[in-house]
Amino acid sequence: SSESTTPESSTDDAATDTPTGNKVVVVGLEAEPTSLDAHQLSDYNSSRAAMELYDQLVEFKDESTDIVPGLAEKWDVSDDGLKYTFYLREDVTFHDGTPFNAEAVKFSIDRQIDSDHPFHDTGQFAYADYTFGPVESVEVDDEFTVTFTLNEAYAPFLSNMAMHAASIVSPTAVEEHGADFTKNPVGTGPFKFVSWNPGVEVVLEANPDHFEGAPNVDQIIFKPITEPQTRLAELEAGNMDLIVNVPPDDLARLEADDSLQIIEQAGMHVWWTSFNTQREPFNDVKIRQAINYAINKEAIVDGILQGTGEVANSPVPPVVWGHNPNVSNYEYNPEKAIELLEEAGYPDGFELTYWVPESGSGMQQPQAMAAAIQSDLSKVGIDVTIQTLEWGTYLDKVFVPVEENDMDMHQMSWIGDNGDPDNFLYALLGGEQWPTAGFNSSYYENAEVDELLKEARITKDKGERTEMYEKAQELIMEDAPWVIIDHEMQIVATSKRLQNFKLHPTGVFRFSDVDVQ
Amino acid sequence: MEPILEIKNLKKYFPVKQGFIRRASGQVKAVDDVSLTLYEGETLGLVGESGCGKSTFGRTVLQLVKPTSGEVMYKGKDLSKLSFKEMRPYRREIQMVFQDPYSSLNSRKTVRSILEEPMKIHHLFTRKEREEKVDHIMELVGLNRTFADRYPHEFSGGQRQRIGIARALMLDPSLIIADEPVSALDVSVQAQVLNLMQDLQKQLNLTYLFIAHDLSVVKHFSSRVGVMYLGRLVELASKTELYKEPLHPYTQALMSAVPIPKTGIKRERILLTGDVPNPQNPPTGCAFHERCHACMDICKVERPELKEVGKGRVVACHLYK
Amino acid sequence: MTALLQVENLEILFKKEQQYVSTVSGVHFHVDSGEMVGIVGESGCGKSVTSLSIMGLLPKDFSKVSQNTKIHFNGKSLTEITEKEYRKIRGNDMSMIFQDPMSSLNPVLTIGYQMNEMILAHTKLSKKEARKKAINMLEKVRIPRAEKIIDEYPHQLSGGMRQRVMIAMALSCNPKLLIADEPTTALDVTIQAQILNLIKGLQKEFNTAVMLITHDLGVVAEVCDRVVVMYAGKVVEEASVDEIFNAPKHPYTIGLLNSMPSLTDEKDRLEAIPGAVPLPEEMPKGCRFAPRCSEVMDACLESAPEKRMLSSSHYCSCWLYEEEEVG
């Protein structure tokens, strides 16, 4: 509608139409952002609304997870892999007019990792440990040079520096707003913060002084719309330019609509069902393989997900380097499954309980998928009881030490952060990563795999690392600690007036190049 | 005659809740210092206007409401000192008949179960005996025993009142407190019920405390009559004396106000002015003085005590020294 | 001279289980200007529904007046006029006082409002004048502090006061006929005496005809000129007050008088009428009183007796007086 193209500052009470010609993009998010402070982001909705406010020292390339310069023009890594020195751009100012410099970088990192930092208590830094785990210290060498010292060699570190937690915020603004920086964000990014009316919208406007040049659109407005059907209706009615999480079954209809377009991008995501590999009878690889054979993964992806995911062949998504395209997932073969069950000593099948969250970040359609899996397994004689838990309770139940775990089988998904295979394989399947130390909730352990993964963490050469990861994937698929189902496609629907919008594998939206007709 | 019930200085004050945090701030003196004696086999009538405390008096005697103070001596035992449990055996001997024949019977029970209930409560008799007893009493009160399996709503008012009386008779009581048992009935039915009660009294040697507001009914039915006004007994006399020569101005006014179904009688009417005063806030002195035709100065300040003015005849009025 | 109110062949039917059952039938009587007629009878004999039918206030969805009924009031046939015309008569030419003074006044409206709306509906007075008139009427019925009471709510008044308000209201438009349906039944005797006195006085003052409904023969004897005795939906006897009390004819009237305990005489035992009033749907075929009658004859069980005129002012419906009818 014409209304959406004629916005004005939301603090203005008058409802008169503002000058046309303003280029405004209205984005329908799934939920309201919980914070606009880059360091406190922990979900897609928040990072999609917030990330254009900030820049990082290094950035992911468009449409891939390769690293390119950002606020740092270049960087050196010491031979032992322990020292990273960044040389910063000198022409950057924060939105509040204060200059960007090495102090700001140190401030941005120390705020999160140093519990004695005066501004440490201005937020909850969910990703700090993860992103800066190996960081020993951050040193200001001179005004535009900063050095990070790690306590152990950690190959994916540079990728981490492109993550949201590594965004550089304005120290002045944090000092000024304290804990309320979360709703008064100041960065260096291509868009500036205008307003955040909780529950209603977040409004950003173009930063004409951005070091990479001014964006094409003038304003971006993010609106939280929980109901998928409502979001859809708003798009179709022309009130929105872009919506996320389109219900799969409505895609066909949208595609047929001339005024709309669907944009897809494979994401850094994997959805699987995990066995407790330390528990009878799932400690028997034959059982795990049998179940893998018994589940029709294509049917789930085509039927339930309606092609909004691609069937996985490995824990590592294809968009992440190190993905081994040559391993193969277990094909749908119920006869083989029954055979394996017989071999394992369960000719009549058995009963198991399958734990499922009610919903959850990255979980796609947990209940429908569980129902399909349940139905598939019943065909090979395995009687599945589904137990649904609300997400919060579910997490509590999944990530417990192995001796407390009483689940046969549960669902989980993972969205990668830094585009490094380590972020998938070591974190999810490393033998040192059993809960509560990590996220290996299948309690999978294979000495050979562990060797490879640990070695790859400290190896600098990407080629060598790739080989190691490919080998590890082969071993893991053979051991079948999971039933790997799919990698979710990120799908957004936009109006045709939106141009040049491309999705990034990290799931974050980039609006610098976007234009509207 | 033996006294069966001696009531001494019986008081029942109801708290009136109001004000900040609902503290009891006032009281209604529903029964205020009433003393009287009931003799075996007699009928004592109690009359007074609506709200003067007749029912409360009856209920206090039965300990259905706990008296504020005073004694209720039944055959020498003070009922007011007994606990709910200790009172139970006495409940067999003292029964009550209620004013409203509709609400005093549980509409969801058959007549038989209503009548058997008293025996069940006191765990008396076998099933068969109970049935026989019900049949017997129903016959006694003039109800066809085939009605036993019907429900109260299938009966007329007079019949219901018979059921109420039958229930009171089930445990062979010696004293019956009848709280306006005929007020709700038509004259023709009223006559039936009064006759019945009279007959039963003779047959079963019952003692009645008969509460009513109709002076002619009380006259017909009672041997002695007490008149209440605003919680107090203002006059008590034998029937003949009272109706021949009412002493208290209130009794006089009450009597003269009763319409008489005869023409050509010229009566000296004492028309009372004003209404019954608010019991929460009764007038000072004699509570009746504001409406009294013979009001004297002393009446406004001093409350007259009950005085004996003849044998067994008392009145509370400054007119009589 | 024609009567102010002439009721002929009144039959009232109530719907019971999809069928209309006649509860009152064949009722004839009249009320002349300025006279006070008592209507007596036991509970349920149809006194109230008779008066409601005259007021046109029977519940429409489950009751009706039969086609043959004729009610003439003040020269108009009430069975034929429209609801709008009826509204003009109600409250204006004839008004009514009901039995229970508490439930008959609207608890949420002030006395003044309830009186005013009636005055305003029937007169051309302004609001102010109407209020004055209402206060005036309240004073007439001897309500103290009328100026204040008029702004109070019914619950703030005692039963006797409320009934006086009802009377003041009913008389405020100077009606030709006042129907008082058991106006004192809910009240104490002392108050009853006040109210009856008041009605009698006002009737004289305004020369209003009064139809006084009661079940208390004593009340009738005190105030009425003429009496209509009803039993089970029928008029059994109609006579002047003297005739009723001194020479009652119908066994029912006699029985009623005998069953009353008396303040003046001493009776050892009351002469009760045995039995109870029959239910409307189970009316006996002949005389409705026959099953309870001490003088019952064969004829009584066969058919209902006609109305006989025993003297110029005395009518009775009883087979006993078959031969006695005069002219």
Add this chain to the structure above:
Amino acid sequence: MASYIFRRMIGLLPVLFGVTILVFSIMHLSPGDPAKIILGPKATEESIEKLNVQLGLDQPLHVQYVTWIGNVFKGDWGRSIQMKMEVLPLVMERFSATLILTVSSLTIATVIGIGVGIISAYRKYSWIDRSLMMFVLIGFCLPVFWLGILLQIVFGLKLGILPISGMYPAGQTGFNHLLTHLILPSLALSAGAGAVIARMTRSSMLEVFEQDYIRTARSKGIKERKVIYIHALKNAIIPVLTVLGMQVGFLLAGAVLVEMVFSWPGIGTLMVNGILARDFPLVQGVILLVATTYVVVNLLIDILYAILDPRISYS
């Protein structure tokens, strides 16, 4: 009267106190750890512990409660764990939106409900009565979330005459926008309450029509309209008020679903997400506010009661 109100208000305190204890216990005793939820599956043990200390969740429960309630009295309702903002301003801001929605729904429900109830009662057992009651029943049966989406598709998308969601168009404000945006959610929310009110009004009117004073009113020869709207309605409305009080509770609660469907920026989504994320201060704050509103509204209704019904003494 003033002392009556004051006394009633004092009487509310134990109820609110009970509510705070209830919400506090439910939230804290239910499984699920806010730190784990906030930090997501990727959180490490230490960071969870650190966060728990930061949030004060390492303290014994009674200490936490006393601290919280003490701060609430001081006007510090804590900081939302999930939204990272101060609870009081956040909740107030969002609650005002809920209040707008609730009040307008209540108005619609009351006006339509009472109107339908009166017509139905007056024409009882007629076809009008029957069809109105059937209509009302359908309204009662429609789940708000379903009705909401239907309304969006029909009026927002297909007919395009009303906005689909939200409180204002993107980036704008203004009373006119608010009004048009309010229509659909209010309608969706008011259906159930309207149905209940209509039924209650009908039965209450039917009862009042049987009362003696209605007959008295008719005997006065006044217009039928006056009999219905003044004599009958003024009495019949009193029991409806009680229902109205309860409906406020249902509307406030039902608003959660409507707000989710219409992206109405009220406390609904805030609340649901808060519960799911074990955002203790937020949930406690919201419930305290909602419960306060509920009891205050019911106090107001009691006062209205006393005004409408002179028989109730407030001494």
Add this chain to the structure above:
Amino acid sequence: MEPQQTQLQAENQTKNISLPKQKRKNPWKVAMRKLARDKAAMFGLAMLFVISVTVILAPVLPLPDPVEVDLANRLQPIGTEGHLLGTDDLGRDLLSRLIWGGRVSIAVGFIAVGIALVFGTILGLIAGYFQKFFDTVIMRFIDILMAFPYVLLAIAIVAALGPGLMNTMIAVSIVGIPYYARIVRGSALMFRNMEFVVAERALGAGHGHILVHHIIPNCLPPLIVAASLDVGWMILAAAGMSFIGLGAQPPMAEWGVMLSEGQQFIRVAPHLSLLPGAAIFLVVLSLNLLGDGLRDVLDPKSK
């Protein structure tokens, strides 16, 4: 004595004539007979009967397995061969799910009402009959429950106990308790001062006896009416829980879950939500008709 006896007998005989010759009736039976004449109520009863029989017979009816997933045949429209009412998003037969779901939903409605009824009645009885301290404490507690927004109360309970039918049921029934407690308290308050209860006390009956034999039976009619209307409400409330995602566990069919899940397909396959919606409506409608009828016949004032 002689003449009086004969007088009594004479009165007795005439009694026989005047008393209507009716069959002996239990007030409940009278009510049921009156109900039988109420067409709307009978229609409701008949519909309820048909629905109940159908869902009870679900195991023996020739229906496809309600949880059998057939992803190749998802979202089939009404009238598809082999699937009379089409299939849902997992290709499960809708008719079969509706019937099997009815078992769950109707049970949820009735059980939840039952729980609320029992606890509400107990609380209300104690408060209304014993008054004083009990009344204050219980009614305060009831006030607290009522002031607590019901959806949130239910969410919180479900969040605490975990989603699932049982807990949803507990949640919605706890929500219902205050209403029953209030109704019962009101009735108990009224009846405890009725003359027939005073009469019982005068006869020496204890509290237990009075409560069981007199108060409870008289409190029942308004409760039955309220309960019959509430079954529908409970089903809907459970559906609301499902919408937030806290209802029954898949793959169990339950109308509320079907309705809220189907809502996502409102554009592509509206029958997914329309059918369970209609089913809920039918049950609510029939219970309402029945409840209205019950109210009329149980009301002593009605004829």
